[in-house]
Amino acid sequence: MKAVRLYFAFLLCLLVCESLSSTTPDSRVDAPPLEQIRSYISSGWDSLTRTITDCSTVVDPKLTQGSVLYVPADYQVPQAIQQLQTKCNIKVEHLPAVIHHPGELNPINLEQPGLLYLENRYVVPGGRFNEMYGWDSYFIVVGLVRNGRIDLAKGMVENFFFEIEHYGTVLNANRTYYLTRSQPPFLSSMIMSVHEAQKAAGHEDSAWLARAYNYAAKDYETWVREPHLAGNTGLSRYYDYGDGPTQESLKDETGFHRKVVNYFLLHPALEANYVILNSKEKSGESVLGRKYTAQVCESATTMERPECEPAESVSLSADYYKGDRAMRESGFDVSFRFGPYGAATHHYAPVCLNSLLYKTEKDLEEMSLLLGHKEEAGKWHERARERQEKIVKYFWDAGRGLFFDYDFVGQKRSSYEYITTFYPLWAGLATKEQAQAVLHNVSVFEQPGGLVMSPHETGGQWDYPYVWAPTEFLAIQGIRRAGFAKEADRLSYQFLSDVLENFQRDGTIREKYDAVRRSSETQVSAGYHQNIIGFGWTNGVFLELLHGLPKKDVERLNNVAATPEVKK
Numbered sequence: 001m002k003a004v005r006l007y008f009a010f011l012l013c014l015l016v017c018e019s020l021s022s023t024t025p026d027s028r029v030d031a032p033p034l035e036q037i038r039s040y041i042s043s044g045w046d047s048l049t050r051t052i053t054d055c056s057t058v059v060d061p062k063l064t065q066g067s068v069l070y071v072p073a074d075y076q077v078p079q080a081i082q083q084l085q086t087k088c089n090i091k092v093e094h095l096p097a098v099i100h101h102p103g104e105l106n107p108i109n110l111e112q113p114g115l116l117y118l119e120n121r122y123v124v125p126g127g128r129f130n131e132m133y134g135w136d137s138y139f140i141v142v143g144l145v146r147n148g149r150i151d152l153a154k155g156m157v158e159n160f161f162f163e164i165e166h167y168g169t170v171l172n173a174n175r176t177y178y179l180t181r182s183q184p185p186f187l188s189s190m191i192m193s194v195h196e197a198q199k200a201a202g203h204e205d206s207a208w209l210a211r212a213y214n215y216a217a218k219d220y221e222t223w224v225r226e227p228h229l230a231g232n233t234g235l236s237r238y239y240d241y242g243d244g245p246t247q248e249s250l251k252d253e254t255g256f257h258r259k260v261v262n263y264f265l266l267h268p269a270l271e272a273n274y275v276i277l278n279s280k281e282k283s284g285e286s287v288l289g290r291k292y293t294a295q296v297c298e299s300a301t302t303m304e305r306p307e308c309e310p311a312e313s314v315s316l317s318a319d320y321y322k323g324d325r326a327m328r329e330s331g332f333d334v335s336f337r338f339g340p341y342g343a344a345t346h347h348y349a350p351v352c353l354n355s356l357l358y359k360t361e362k363d364l365e366e367m368s369l370l371l372g373h374k375e376e377a378g379k380w381h382e383r384a385r386e387r388q389e390k391i392v393k394y395f396w397d398a399g400r401g402l403f404f405d406y407d408f409v410g411q412k413r414s415s416y417e418y419i420t421t422f423y424p425l426w427a428g429l430a431t432k433e434q435a436q437a438v439l440h441n442v443s444v445f446e447q448p449g450g451l452v453m454s455p456h457e458t459g460g461q462w463d464y465p466y467v468w469a470p471t472e473f474l475a476i477q478g479i480r481r482a483g484f485a486k487e488a489d490r491l492s493y494q495f496l497s498d499v500l501e502n503f504q505r506d507g508t509i510r511e512k513y514d515a516v517r518r519s520s521e522t523q524v525s526a527g528y529h530q531n532i533i534g535f536g537w538t539n540g541v542f543l544e545l546l547h548g549l550p551k552k553d554v555e556r557l558n559n560v561a562a563t564p565e566v567k568k
Contacts, residue, residue, distance in 0.1 A: 102171075467498070
């Protein structure tokens with residue numbers, strides 16, 4: 001009898017223990033929505049973390065001929081990295097030359113593309129990536145700091161120092177085919193985020209800040225000299241040092257350039273010398289990228305085959321590929337903001353880039369003061385003042401109450417409304433009156449699920465109807481910085497509830513969202529067709545916007561229930 005009682009007591013213990021384990025904050029299915037999504041984000045940092053010494057990071061599933069890890073030409077390869085050749089069945093090779101600036105080494109001349117070595121662990125955007133990205137990392141760092149993962153955030157920033165020292169600049173990402181370009185400059189913002197977090201934790205490190213200052217100043221110089229200068233405006237532009245189609249577009253974006261050719265042939269008024277007819281090729285001119293054929297055929301209205309004129313061979317011009325590459329450096333690939341498919345990106349001084357450079361100048365001014373370098377601080381203050389004047393001169397449209405990009409080739413201001421109009425607010429360079437005018441026009445962008453990239457539906461993933469976490473963050477924080485807290489709270493709630501509702505439906509956080517339908521289902525025709533799960537910058541932005549939300553709105557979010565997705 002005693003044995004029976006012990007047996008039932010054992011069963012009862014099992015049931016109680018199982019019940020307790022299933023109701024822990026990290027796993028309870030009935031936990032409040034915010035508790036569930038915070039748990040997802042917290043554990044997500046680990047699943048998105050990569051290290052070069054891990055075979056799953058260095059073995060590239062995109063390559064069929066084997067994987068290569070490249071290290072700088074003048075770098076002593078650590079023993080642990082040398083052992084990867086046997087451990088992971090990969091090649092470890094030195095780059096053929098020391099790199100001092102972007103574009104100095106043409107990746108096409110390498111035998112095969114590969115991953116570039118970095119010293120520290122890093123967080124990638126989503127599951128399909130093994131490389132650390134330039135501007136993604138700022139929003140990831142913000143989230144890591146908010147989550148108390150300061151060491152991981154600091155290691156990522158130091159990886160960018162390594163890139164500047166050994167690869168010439170902060171890269172688009174640490175792959176060889178990105179050695180010709182950078183991404184939007186957020187390095188100084190990352191440095192200040194880590195420094196302030198260390199200081200708040202009682203570990204202020206002036207020596208680290210001094211080192212960081214030198215790297216940030218060096219990277220800044222990349223943007224304020226040729227070929228990154230926007231004509232004679234005194235402003236900067238996006239520019240990729242490479243020529244022809246990008247290696248990653250040929251691998252990951254099947255049919256993309258064919259769509260571009262087709263678009264320009266159907267819109268000859270917008271063609272602007274981006275398409276070359278073979279019969280009109282200049283003598284000796286080399287064609288970059290693939291050739292395509294274009295035919296004129298009668299529409300088939302019966303069973304009879306349509307009659308076609310002989311095919312003409314066509315290709316995209318060198319100028320198109322320059323614009324395409326610059327668009328990719330901007331991070332906004334693909335949008336029609338700088339002409340169809342971003343083809344004229346390198347012809348513009350952009351609001352976003354120049355606002356970020358103003359922010360960099362102000363950050364370097366602040367670092368100089370913290371380090372006791374008053375003369376240096378004065379130099380940065382003056383640079384920021386001059387840039388602010390030029391931004392207002394070229395970008396501000398008082399009549400429309402928005403900031404627009406400037407076409408320095410055509411010498412005219414763009415009329416393409418874009419969410420980057422909020423960047424001057426975030427950078428702190430817009431006047432109170434300008435900020436108020438921009439906010440008065442927020443309806444141009446506002447949709448049920450957040451602020452769309454633009455009101456223009458082009459099929460591009462960085463246009464209508466999509467909302468992306470990084471630009472949402474910069475817009476909302478800019479509105480808050482300008483003193484409009486009530487509006488910032490409202491817009492934050494819209495975006496956060498959008499992400500939260502979709503998380504409750506499918507248990508994931510995504511790269512982007514359809515702000516009109518409040519849905520993670522996307523219908524992209526120009527850009528990545530998948531809506532990647534992860535997702536690093538959405539995780540970081542969610543945490544930071546949530547932190548800034550009033551308590552009453554946080555409580556409202558906990559009562560958010562997922563609703564069925566609206567289908568078109």
